[in-house]
Structures are given as C-alpha cells and as structure tokens.
Amino acid sequence: MLATDEDEDAEWLEGLPDEEDDKRDVLTSPQTTGRVDEEDAPSEERDRNSLTVADPPGGPIEMAPQLLERPRLAKQRLPARRRESGDLRCVSCGQGNEPSRAFCNRCGGKLSVEQVVAARWWKRYIPHRRGMVLAAGARPGQEGVKTKRNMPTLGALIGPLRVVAGVAGLTVAVIYGVHAPFREAVWKRVETMQNAVDRMTHPQLTPVQLTQISASRESVDHPAKMSVDSYMNTYWAWPQSPQTVTFHLSLSEESTIEGAMVFNGTEDQFRNYARPKQIKVIYPTGKNQLVNLKDTPKGQEIKLDSGGESVGSLDVEIISYYGVSAREAAFSEIELQTQVGGFDLS
Secondary structure, rough: OOOOOOHHHHHHHHOOHHHHHHHHHHHHOOOHHOOOOOOOOOOOHHHHHHEEEEEEOOOOOOOOOOOOOOOOOOOOOOOOOOOOOOEEEOOOOOOOEEEOOOOOOOOOOOOEEEEOOOOOOHHHHOOOOOOOOOOOOOOOOOOOOOOOOOOOOOHHHHHHHHHHHHHHHHHHHHHHHHHHHHHHHHHHHHHHHHHHHHHHHHOOOEEOOOEOOOOOOOOOOOOOHHHOOOOOOOOOOEEEOOOOEEEEEEEEEEEOOOEEEEEOOOOOOOOHHHEEEEEEEEEEOEEEEEEEEOOOOOEEEEOOOOOOOOOEEEEEEEEEEEOOOOEEEEEEEEEEEOOOOOOOOO
16 A cells, blocks of 8 residues: 555654654644644534545546637628629528639538529620639749730630621611611711712812902013913913012812912913922911922922811912023913812822
C-alpha cells in the first residue's frame, strides 16, 4: 500500500531525538497540524467526517479536463437576390448561385442537383462576352499572356441578325399592306432616294440668268454688257491701265455658283487685244477665289465654289494679262453656272 501524508509525518516525528520531545508535542498538537481525532472532535465534525468518501485504492483518480462547448450562433441567411440567366438554382431554397459555386450561398445546401436558370428570350439574341480562360500557371500581366477578350465573330452574329431582320421585314410588310399613309410615305421616300442617286451619277450644270453687269472701265463701242449677251462676235473691251479693272455681275435669283464658261479675248482679232490671265472672284460672303485662264479663244470651263451658299451677285477683278503690249484688252463671254441636277463628284 502507498504511504499517506499522515504516515510520513508520523515516521518523521519518531525519528526525532528525545530532547526534542517538546518540539514533537508542539508539532503534533491539533493547533499545529489542524487534525483532530474523531474522539476529541465535536459531534458535528464527526458526523461530517463520517460522510467523507474514502479514496479508492491506489490514490485519487485524476480527471481529464473538460472542453467547454461554444454556444451555437444563430445561422444567418443572405437575402435572396434576383436570379440571372446562367445561375444555378438551388432546389432547397430557390436561390440563384454563380455557376462556379458548389454550395448555395443562402442556405448552404449542396448544389449537386441544380437547375440552370433559363435566359430571357430577348437576351438569347444578344452576344455576350465569355470569361477569359488562362492556361495553368498563367497570370494576367505576365509576358506572353493574352488578356484581351475575344470579340464575337461574324458567324456568331449572323443568326441573331437574321432573326431581327426577318421580324422587322415582316412588321414593315404588314404595315405597308394595311396602312395607306405609310405606303404613300414609303413611295415618296423611295422617289427621293432615286433622284438623289440620279443626281450623284449624272451631275449637270445649268446657266444662271444675269440681270445686270457693270464695269469700272469700258470702251464706248464695246461696253461690258456685251460679255453676257450670248453672242460670240461681240466682246467687252477696255483700255489697259495700271489700275485694277473690276466688273460686277447681278443674278436674277440667288443660286449656288459651281462653275463658269469663259471665252477669252476676241474670236476674229485675238492677237490684237490683251487677254485676262488671272482673275479674282469675290463672293458676297467674303470668300475670294483666284482663277487662272488659258490663252485661247475657245471656250473653257472654270471651277467656281461659293461655299455651298446661295449668292445674288459677285465681283470679278482682272489681275494680270496676256499680251501686255496691246493698248486695249478684250473679253468675249462669261456664263455663270449652278448645279441643279446633281452633286459634283470631282
């Protein structure tokens, strides 16, 4: 049997010398040891000691530490969100989850048996970008790693475009057949487009009617008005001088000036007169245009541009001449033109 604490104390006291009996009495007194014999103890203490459970054989048994159980927290559920096309629908709570999830983000249920949320009908015809998939070990930003998403190919768009075009064509055909005002508007629009195409493919210039012409210098026998009378055997003549010669043209109605037909000099006495070499066209809008003329009695077309704005008049200044040794200068004919039959493609 194992020795108790009381037996060890008794053996230690017996080993003390006789001269130390007094110390033994002191050490074994109830006041010192705190132990009281059952016979000397009060009845209440004896009763309490009688209720004490004796230690089992081999000494007291050590008890394993007890783990404190944590209080369980109330399970919080995420609020339900609107299901999007392509989400995995949880069969337990109906929550929509991203396709990459394995468990429901609301109830925690396993998504082993899930239902894919069907896309709305109009979203099926809208191409969407697919997620970018990188190779194993690749990271965005690394050298050689492609980070741009591939745009949908033309083949992927043919189907949706065909469906949309078919629906739109059928709708227009139905409205065209049952609604007379719409039918008339369509025909007017078609006619306008046809005329526009015709003007683009067959541009035409037409003369502009002039009402008045005046010049800063002219001879008595050959006034400036003879340059717009549509006759080739008449001409406007004026004596040469260092001063700039200007003549003013007034139109019968405002028009956009696109060109002109010019006959320089005179037809029968071409070398006897000086001929304009360079002229300056001045528009009322403030725009100026320099034009070089050829030294020939034949008609020549020149390109004019009023800037797309309609004008009611313009001025022409004669800057330089051919045949400067002649005493007089001559100018046979000028005819302004506007484009009323089409667009100029030059």
